[in-house]
Amino acid sequence: MSSPLLEVRDLRTxxxxxxxxxxxxxxxxxAVDGVSFEIRxxxxxxxxxxxxxxxxxxxxxxxRLVQPRGGSVRFAGRDVLGLGRGELRRLRRDMQLVFQxxxxxxxxxxxxxxxxxxxxxxxxxxxxxxxxxxVAALLERVGLPASYRSRYPHEFSGGQRQRIGxxxxxxxxxxxxxxxxxxxxxxxSIQAQILNLLQDLQAxxxxxxxxxxxxxxxxxxxxxxxxxxxxxxxxxxAPAAELFADPKHPYTRALLAANPVPDPEVRRAPVPVEGExxxxxxxxxxxxxxxxxxxxxxPCSTQEPPVLRVGERRQVVCHLYAEGGAE
Numbered sequence: 001m002s003s004p005l006l007e008v009r010d011l012r013t014x015x016x017x018x019x020x021x022x023x024x025x026x027x028x029x030x031a032v033d034g035v036s037f038e039i040r041x042x043x044x045x046x047x048x049x050x051x052x053x054x055x056x057x058x059x060x061x062x063x064r065l066v067q068p069r070g071g072s073v074r075f076a077g078r079d080v081l082g083l084g085r086g087e088l089r090r091l092r093r094d095m096q097l098v099f100q101x102x103x104x105x106x107x108x109x110x111x112x113x114x115x116x117x118x119x120x121x122x123x124x125x126x127x128x129x130x131x132x133x134x135v136a137a138l139l140e141r142v143g144l145p146a147s148y149r150s151r152y153p154h155e156f157s158g159g160q161r162q163r164i165g166x167x168x169x170x171x172x173x174x175x176x177x178x179x180x181x182x183x184x185x186x187x188x189s190i191q192a193q194i195l196n197l198l199q200d201l202q203a204x205x206x207x208x209x210x211x212x213x214x215x216x217x218x219x220x221x222x223x224x225x226x227x228x229x230x231x232x233x234x235x236x237x238a239p240a241a242e243l244f245a246d247p248k249h250p251y252t253r254a255l256l257a258a259n260p261v262p263d264p265e266v267r268r269a270p271v272p273v274e275g276e277x278x279x280x281x282x283x284x285x286x287x288x289x290x291x292x293x294x295x296x297x298x299p300c301s302t303q304e305p306p307v308l309r310v311g312e313r314r315q316v317v318c319h320l321y322a323e324g325g326a327e
Contacts, residue, residue: 015031027282052277060180094175111150112153138170157190287318
């Protein structure tokens, strides 16, 4: 088996809160707290979980749009967190981002040609007539007429704006794209069009995706592998088909039970999860999910659960499996 394109190990991204004595923070918000995973070339790897679980921070930390506090990120064998400014700038050509909000992510003062071509100019890839031709080709590749390059963002619908955002991400011919809730702000019918576009581009260009979403129906349709996050940590990591057919972690079961099914004849048994998500400023001891978990028992409140392999390609972080108490 080939080496992973992206390897993330024990990633920790904490944010300081308040200012205490000598400028030291009074507390740390543990947005990402020990996350590890791998993504192979050509794969779509999805991160799912409730809002605030740290999904977006993982994506931005991998790209070094925010600076992690610890851990390691390796892309194609290179230490991303150890790169200097010049090396990181060169790596940007291989790693790009599609933003969640197609309205806020495009500069309203620039026309589409400048938005899509900005990276090409900044990296010295193309100028003048060649730049214009490349922008036209990029727009056509995402399903927009080349003539649209003289228009401004306010002249487009949400779906068209997201196509422009995708064209911008493709401009430098990246190998890896973080899709941060890339369809969540769109109508359902437009979501399907954008998802099909992403799949077509992946097949055509050999792209690798980190797909961040809270929409499990979208993830089931698109992803090869899925990691479930809770309070800054991954609690289950599995091939998509296995995870949706047989969720192992109690939190994963609760997420799937709460997910709407597009069939009025199908009823899922609810999984009783009580209370609110704890604050990442003061996460619970032991398993962070134990205050809400319907299956919690003895060690859950005092001991961190180990990362356990369940089957050939699956990991679950849960004391139930350490004790042999669930299948």
